[in-house]
Amino acid sequence: MNLYPVRAIYMAEIARVRRTLLQSIVSPVISTSLYFVVFGAAIGSRISEVDGISYGAFIVPGLIMLMLLTQSVSNASFGIFFPKFSGSIYELLSAPISYLEIVIGYVGAAASKSILLGLIILATASLFVPLHIEHPFWMLLFLVLTAVTFSMLGFIIGIWADGFEKLQLVPLLIITPLTFLGGSFYSIDMLPPFWQGVTLFNPVVYLVSGFRWSFYGISDVSIGASVAMIALFLAVCLATIAWIFSTGYRLKP
Amino acid sequence: MNDPIIRINGLTKTYDGGFEALKRVDLDIQRGEIFALLGPNGAGKTTLISVICGLVSPSAGTVSVAGHDIISEYRAARAHIGLVPQELTNEAFETVWNTVSFSRGLFGKPPDPAHIEKVLRALTLWDKRNNRLMTLSGGMKRRVLIAKALSHEPRVLFLDEPTAGVDVALRREMWDVVRRLREDGVTIILTTHYIEEAEEMADRIGVINYGKLVLVEEKTALIQKLGRKQLTLQLHTPLAQVPEGLAPFDLALADEGSTLVYTYDAAAREEGEHGIAALLSALKTANIRIKDLHTRQSSLEDIFVDLIKERA
Numbered sequence: 001m002n003l004y005p006v007r008a009i010y011m012a013e014i015a016r017v018r019r020t021l022l023q024s025i026v027s028p029v030i031s032t033s034l035y036f037v038v039f040g041a042a043i044g045s046r047i048s049e050v051d052g053i054s055y056g057a058f059i060v061p062g063l064i065m066l067m068l069l070t071q072s073v074s075n076a077s078f079g080i081f082f083p084k085f086s087g088s089i090y091e092l093l094s095a096p097i098s099y100l101e102i103v104i105g106y107v108g109a110a111a112s113k114s115i116l117l118g119l120i121i122l123a124t125a126s127l128f129v130p131l132h133i134e135h136p137f138w139m140l141l142f143l144v145l146t147a148v149t150f151s152m153l154g155f156i157i158g159i160w161a162d163g164f165e166k167l168q169l170v171p172l173l174i175i176t177p178l179t180f181l182g183g184s185f186y187s188i189d190m191l192p193p194f195w196q197g198v199t200l201f202n203p204v205v206y207l208v209s210g211f212r213w214s215f216y217g218i219s220d221v222s223i224g225a226s227v228a229m230i231a232l233f234l235a236v237c238l239a240t241i242a243w244i245f246s247t248g249y250r251l252k253p
Numbered sequence: 254m255n256d257p258i259i260r261i262n263g264l265t266k267t268y269d270g271g272f273e274a275l276k277r278v279d280l281d282i283q284r285g286e287i288f289a290l291l292g293p294n295g296a297g298k299t300t301l302i303s304v305i306c307g308l309v310s311p312s313a314g315t316v317s318v319a320g321h322d323i324i325s326e327y328r329a330a331r332a333h334i335g336l337v338p339q340e341l342t343n344e345a346f347e348t349v350w351n352t353v354s355f356s357r358g359l360f361g362k363p364p365d366p367a368h369i370e371k372v373l374r375a376l377t378l379w380d381k382r383n384n385r386l387m388t389l390s391g392g393m394k395r396r397v398l399i400a401k402a403l404s405h406e407p408r409v410l411f412l413d414e415p416t417a418g419v420d421v422a423l424r425r426e427m428w429d430v431v432r433r434l435r436e437d438g439v440t441i442i443l444t445t446h447y448i449e450e451a452e453e454m455a456d457r458i459g460v461i462n463y464g465k466l467v468l469v470e471e472k473t474a475l476i477q478k479l480g481r482k483q484l485t486l487q488l489h490t491p492l493a494q495v496p497e498g499l500a501p502f503d504l505a506l507a508d509e510g511s512t513l514v515y516t517y518d519a520a521a522r523e524e525g526e527h528g529i530a531a532l533l534s535a536l537k538t539a540n541i542r543i544k545d546l547h548t549r550q551s552s553l554e555d556i557f558v559d560l561i562k563e564r565a
Contacts, residue, residue: 008358012344012351019346087342091401094306095359096331252310253268 005097009105010112013079017113024075025117028067032121035063036128039185050187051218056129061212062184063125064118068143069150069179069204071117073171076110076154081167084159084251093252099245103155110151111144118143132215138223139214145230146207150175152237159250178204188220203229256320257281258333258409258440259305264314266300266464274300276464277314282409282442287435289455289472290444291557297464298444299339302411306336318409332360335407339414339444341394345387349378352386353400360405372403376430392423399430410434412443416450428454448554462561475556483549484515484529489542496539502532513541 017024040056047055083089092102125131133139161167182204188196199205200221210226213219219226244251259282266275274297282288292298303309305316307327315322321329344352353369373379376396381389386397395415402410412431416424431441431454445451451458452472459469468475491510505514515532536543 002361004358004361004363008355011358012347012355015347015351083344086344087338087340088344090306090308090336090338090342091356091359093308094331094334094336096328096361097359098328248310252308 001101002097005095006101006105006108009092009102010109013106013109014112016079017075017109024113025120028071028117029120029124032063032067033124033128035059036125040128050190051216053216053218054129057131058187058212058216059185060122060125060129060131061215062182062208064121064143065146065182065204065208065211066179066184067121068114068118068146069175069207070171072110072114072147072150073154073157073175075113076107076151077158077161077167077171078154079106079110080155080158081161089251099241102245103152103241107148107151107155110154111147114147114151115143118147134217135214139211142207142211142214142226142230145234146211149230149234149237152234152241156237156240156244159244162250178202179208183208183220203233206230256284258284258319259442260315260317261301261305262315264301264304264316265312266297266304266309267312274464275304278461278464278466280459280466280469282440283457285435285438285440286456287431287441287443287454289451289458290442290461291446291448291451291458292444292461293446293561296461298461299413300464301461302336302413302442302444306334306411307331328361332405333408335402335405335410337395337398337402337410337412337415339417341391341398343386343394343397346385348383348385349373349389349397349400350382352397353404356401357404362405368406369404372400375433376400377426392419395419395427399427403434407439409440409442412441414444414446416445416447424450448557452554460557460560467560476550481516481518481555484517484532485547485549486513486515486536486543487511487545488513489544492541496541498539499532499535502527502535 036056036059039059044055044059049055050058083092122131157167157170161169181199182202183199188199188205188209191199206221206226206229209220210223210230213223213226243249259280261278261280264275264278265273267273278297278301290298290301300309304311305318305323307323311324317323318330319333321327321333323330347355350369350373353373354364354366357364357369370379373382376399378393378396378400381393386394389397399412399415415431416427419427428450431443435441443450443454455472457469458472458475460467488511492506492513493510495504495506495513503516505516506512507514515529517527517529
C-alpha cells in the first residue's frame, strides 16, 4: 500500500468540502436545528417521555443517524460521480494504485466529513436538550462504522449512477424513507404489532436502535443484532466494491 | 537498454457491443523515440492508448511497459506512464498548482514542489499557478493536462491528439515542449490526424485503420519508399494528346494540353530508362519545347490518404 495516492485523494476531497462549506456543513446543521424546534419543542412538549427520556432528548440519536446516513451517501456518491461525469477519472484509472487505495481515499474523506457533521449536530443538540451519553466508546464506534459503511454505499451509487437523476434517486427513494421509518422519531414499541414485525426488516432500525442504546442504554432490538447488522452491511458493501473493481463495472469498457 | 520500452503482442479489443476496435496489434516502441500513430477517426488510436494506460481492459493479447505486464504488474507498469487525454477534462474549481500536485501524489510520488515548479515553468503555466482551472483558456487547460501527466516524472508520455483545437502558435510551442522532453530521454507516443504534426515530430510512424496496424516505418524511409514525385512541365505549344513516343512514361496532360505531368516514384528514378533524363531526351526527340518545369515530393498526407484508400 502506497500512502501518497491515498493522501492525495483524501486531501482533494477534503478541499472540496472546504470549498462547499455552506452546503456541506451549515445546511445540515440548520435543518437539524429545525427538526429540534419542530419535533423537540413544538410537538415534543405534548408527548410524554419515551422510555423514561424526554422526547427532545430521545430523538437526538435518530436525528444524528438520519444526517449521518444521508450525508455519507451523498458525499461519497458525488465524490466519485463527479470525476466520472467530467471525465477526469481517466487519471484515477491510469494511476498505479489499487482499488483499496482509491476506496480508502474517497470513502475515508466522505466518512470523515459525516463524522465531523455528526459531532457538530451532537453539539448543536446539546444546546436544545440535556444530553447524556452512557457508552461514549460505543457511541463513537457506531458513528464511525455507520459513516464508513454508508459512505461505501454512496461510493457504489456514484459508480452505478450514469446521470444526476440516478445520483439523487437512491438517497431520495430509499435512504430517506428507511431512515424515517427506522425509528428515528419513535420507539418501535409504539407501532401496532404487525408493523413492528415489518420494521424488523428495515436495516436502519438496527442502526438507530444501537446508536440510541449507546446514549441512554435503551434499545428496540438487542445491541448484538445492531452490531451484526452493521457488520453485515459493511461486508456487503466491501464485496460489491471488490466486484466493481475486479470487473471494471461502469468504469472500464 | 535496447529492449523496447513498450511491447504489444496480439492485442485485441472487442467492445461489449461486438465492435472490434483493435485486431491483433503487434508493436514495439523503442526507448527515447517519438512515435506517431496516424489514422482516421474511429481507427482505434485512442483504444490502443487506453488499453496501455489501463483505461480499457484488453480482450486478448499482452502489453508490457519497461518489462512489466500492464495487468499483473500494473503498479510498476503504470508508474512509468504519463497520459494526456484527448478531451479537456478538469476539476473546474481546483487551482493549477493543486491539481498538478494532486496528480503527482496519485501516482505514488512524494511531494516535490521544485519539480512541480519546473514543469509549470516549462509549460509557461507558472504565472497561472494560483488560477482556478475554469478561468483558463482552452490552450492553457491543455497545458495543465500535460503538466499533470509530467508531474510524476514518467518515462513514457502518451499524447492523444495533443494539438486538436489548438492555434498554430501554441501548436509550435507544444512541439518544442515535446522535443525538449525527448532530449531528456522521455519516450513519446502521440496520436494525431494532422500529418504535418507527424511529419514534423516523429521518428517513426504507425498507421492504424479499422483496428489494424497497417504499417510501421521510419518516417524518412516511409516518405522515400512510398513518396511519389511529380515533374510538371509547362509546354510552349499545347498538345492535343501525349505523343506515342512518350507512351512508356506515366504522363498526363493538364490545363488544356499546356501542362504535362510526369508521376514517378523512387524506384523509377533509379532505373535509367524511366528516369527524368530519359524523359527529357525523349521530349527532345519528339520535338516538344518546354517553357518551365518544377518537381514536387509528395507529403506524408498524400501517402496517408493513398494508404487508407488502398486498404479500406
